[in-house]
Amino acid sequence: MEAISFEQIAKLLRENDNFLVLMHKSPDGDAAGCAYAMCTLLRNMGKKAQPLCGDEIPSLFSVVSERLPVQQFEPEFIISVDLATEALLSGKALDYAGKIDLCIDHHGMNSGYAKYGYVDAKSASCAEVLKHLFDSMGEEITPLIADALFMGVSTDTGCFKYSNVTPSTHRVAAELMECGADSFGICRRFFDTKTRSKLALEKMMLETIDFAADGEVAFVCVTKKMLQDSGATQGDLDGIAGITKQIEGVKIGITMKEKEDGEFRISVRSSDGVSAADICSSFGGGGHFAAAGCSINGTLEEAKKAIIDASVRTLRGESA
Amino acid sequence: MEAISFEQIAKLLRENDNFLVLMHKSPDGDAAGCAYAMCTLLRNMGKKAQPLCGDEIPSLFSVVSERLPVQQFEPEFIISVDLATEALLSGKALDYAGKIDLCIDHHGMNSGYAKYGYVDAKSASCAEVLKHLFDSMGEEITPLIADALFMGVSTDTGCFKYSNVTPSTHRVAAELMECGADSFGICRRFFDTKTRSKLALEKMMLETIDFAADGEVAFVCVTKKMLQDSGATQGDLDGIAGITKQIEGVKIGITMKEKEDGEFRISVRSSDGVSAADICSSFGGGGHFAAAGCSINGTLEEAKKAIIDASVRTLRGESA
Numbered sequence: 028m029e030a031i032s033f034e035q036i037a038k039l040l041r042e043n044d045n046f047l048v049l050m051h052k053s054p055d056g057d058a059a060g061c062a063y064a065m066c067t068l069l070r071n072m073g074k075k076a077q078p079l080c081g082d083e084i085p086s087l088f089s090v091v092s093e094r095l096p097v098q099q100f101e102p103e104f105i106i107s108v109d110l111a112t113e114a115l116l117s118g119k120a121l122d123y124a125g126k127i128d129l130c131i132d133h134h135g136m137n138s139g140y141a142k143y144g145y146v147d148a149k150s151a152s153c154a155e156v157l158k159h160l161f162d163s164m165g166e167e168i169t170p171l172i173a174d175a176l177f178m179g180v181s182t183d184t185g186c187f188k189y190s191n192v193t194p195s196t197h198r199v200a201a202e203l204m205e206c207g208a209d210s211f212g213i214c215r216r217f218f219d220t221k222t223r224s225k226l227a228l229e230k231m232m233l234e235t236i237d238f239a240a241d242g243e244v245a246f247v248c249v250t251k252k253m254l255q256d257s258g259a260t261q262g263d264l265d266g267i268a269g270i271t272k273q274i275e276g277v278k279i280g281i282t283m284k285e286k287e288d289g290e291f292r293i294s295v296r297s298s299d300g301v302s303a304a305d306i307c308s309s310f311g312g313g314g315h316f317a318a319a320g321c322s323i324n325g326t327l328e329e330a331k332k333a334i335i336d337a338s339v340r341t342l343r344g345e346s347a
Numbered sequence: 348m349e350a351i352s353f354e355q356i357a358k359l360l361r362e363n364d365n366f367l368v369l370m371h372k373s374p375d376g377d378a379a380g381c382a383y384a385m386c387t388l389l390r391n392m393g394k395k396a397q398p399l400c401g402d403e404i405p406s407l408f409s410v411v412s413e414r415l416p417v418q419q420f421e422p423e424f425i426i427s428v429d430l431a432t433e434a435l436l437s438g439k440a441l442d443y444a445g446k447i448d449l450c451i452d453h454h455g456m457n458s459g460y461a462k463y464g465y466v467d468a469k470s471a472s473c474a475e476v477l478k479h480l481f482d483s484m485g486e487e488i489t490p491l492i493a494d495a496l497f498m499g500v501s502t503d504t505g506c507f508k509y510s511n512v513t514p515s516t517h518r519v520a521a522e523l524m525e526c527g528a529d530s531f532g533i534c535r536r537f538f539d540t541k542t543r544s545k546l547a548l549e550k551m552m553l554e555t556i557d558f559a560a561d562g563e564v565a566f567v568c569v570t571k572k573m574l575q576d577s578g579a580t581q582g583d584l585d586g587i588a589g590i591t592k593q594i595e596g597v598k599i600g601i602t603m604k605e606k607e608d609g610e611f612r613i614s615v616r617s618s619d620g621v622s623a624a625d626i627c628s629s630f631g632g633g634g635h636f637a638a639a640g641c642s643i644n645g646t647l648e649e650a651k652k653a654i655i656d657a658s659v660r661t662l663r664g665e666s667a
Contacts, residue, residue, distance in 0.1 A: 185539075186507060186508055187506060187507045187520070188506055188531075188534040188535070188538055189534075190531040192524075192531065193524070194521035194522070194524045194525050195521070196521075197517040197520040197521035197524070198517065198518060198521045200507070200514075200517040201514035201515070201516075201521075204513070204514045204517070205514050210512060211508075211509070211510040211512065214507070214508040214509075214512075215508070218508055219505075219508060219589075220593060220594075220595050221593045221594050222594075222595045223594060223595065223596070226553065226556075226594055230550070230553035230554065233546065233549065233550035233553065236546070242543070269539075273540060273541045274540075274541050274542075274543060274546055275540055275541060275542045275543065276543070
């Protein structure tokens with residue numbers, strides 16, 4: 028992948044037409060926000076542009092996605108946004124693997140799959156990168172673009188709460204508000220609204236949280252029955268991996284999800300110098316230092332005992 | 348109260364010494380943050396300065412409060428921060444009612460109790476006002492001052508989520524980070540940490556939430572027994588008034604707290620053009636359009652029926 032500058036990106040966008048903008052499977056607010064922002068900007072420049080995701084766009088993002096009518100055309104220039112690797116493409120978007128002309132991303136581990144690329148790992152969200160790009164191009168950031176980018180900036184930072192937030196993140200937020208972003212509505216929708224089914228699921232989770240190692244390890248399992256009884260959707264599961272880690276005194280928060288055929292999918296969140304990746308790698312999983320995942324097969328009790336034991340050993344400084 | 352400029356405030360701060368900085372009872376992050384920021388700045392200018400609150404400073408604020416050693420001296424110049432009216436003073440701070448030289452605040456309804464005052468109702472927090480004041484004075488914002496102000500800015504906006512956030516709020520946050528504010532630690536402490544007792548209380552609350560008017564009214568009561576059983580402290584009650592309003596489809600969220608002697612203290616949060624103040628004023632209470640409070644005496648069932656009935660009437664457009 029050839030690393031190019033904002034000036035070179037601007038030239039590519041101006042010289043080409045009929046853009047397809049790809050996002051990763053199970054799109055989050057940053058992926059969807061960036062795809063819709065980029066397409067809106069390109070259309071405002073007189074181009075044809077259409078976002079494409081192999082999965083359905085969650086209804087939560089309709090505040091942005093429903094404002095851009097579908098365009099039909101033969102794609103000529105393929106862009107990806109917020110896409111670390113082509114392995115994250117799904118469905119129809121997979122047809123474009125190996126054919127991506129331009130990648131704009133903020134994942135330091137971007138696999139370099141595109142012809143041209145711009146990756147800024149210091150940006151908390153890909154939306155923050157796009158904001159700087161659009162500014163450098165001198166193109167107007169309309170209210171729809173501002174909403175789409177604000178959705179990315181706020182959701183990728185947990186509403187300006189995570190450690191990835193920099194002064195630039197806050198300045199971008201300020202400028203997007205000045206461009207007409209409905210920051211309050213977006214924050215309320217994403218950070219201050221719970222569905223009845225999510226509420227029901229959280230109640231069940233709170234009833235079954237278990238602790239080990241004097242409260243330094245917290246464990247919860249979301250069973251198939253809990254999902255069924257609560258009516259929880261995929262969107263309701265957003266953020267649940269953080270619930271155990273929020274509890275005061277907890278250094279290792281474990282959230283286990285029951286899948287089909289006796290598989291349990293496990294998310295581990297850690298702090299205070301404890302490596303979640305170490306715990307998960309002992310079960311063939313992996314991830315970041317403070318947020319990792321793995322799978323364990325067996326009964327609920329077996330899987331629970333295995334992951335808690337590994338966590339307690341890691342806490343004690345033994346190998347997981 | 349004579350409205351004065353930043354220049355005039357700077358002159359008062361430079362010409363005087365031995366400052367007492369008052370905060371309101373049950374201090375929140377903005378009140379405490381501003382008092383500690385102001386005293387730190389004054390001490391850096393070579394003055395004596397001490398914060399004073401009639402109530403104990405919650406341990407949650409120790410990240411700031413424990414870094415300023417106590418100074419003993421005879422106060423000569425009395426400042427209040429984030430104090431809308433002297434009626435909100437308590438304990439030892441009450442001794443200074445009627446004697447306040449300078450008030451710096453962001454409450455539009457500030458009662459004008461001080462000799463000199465600066466009130467900026469457009470600022471989301473009083474900390475935002477102080478940031479602009481300190482900048483205009485050309486004084487250095489040290490990491491301790493930055494932490495204290497960031498605590499005020501973030502807590503008074505629900506971590507940049509409320510409708511009071513403006514572009515200026517985000518710019519102030521960016522600059523405080525550049526001055527050394529531990530924004531991640533502060534956000535994690537205030538917005539991503541739950542005590543075991545708060546968790547227990549929330550579980551009990553989720554078990555007893557009740558709905559009316561096809562889910563447009565949500566109701567929960569925190570009884571004395573729930574407080575006892577969960578071990579919840581005053582700090583654990585922060586934010587619980589918002590829990591019912593978060594639920595999707597809810598236009599009126601009611602949180603009732605059982606007090607002594609058959610009194611129930613009620614918080615109402617509303618949206619979609621419904622006036623919480625109207626509902627509460629029918630019980631002799633009041634507040635803002637979207638957030639108000641009142642008290643009702645009786646049994647739990649009587650109080651619950653009364654406030655839900657008034658809410659349903661208001662929803663239907665009848666008088667509460």
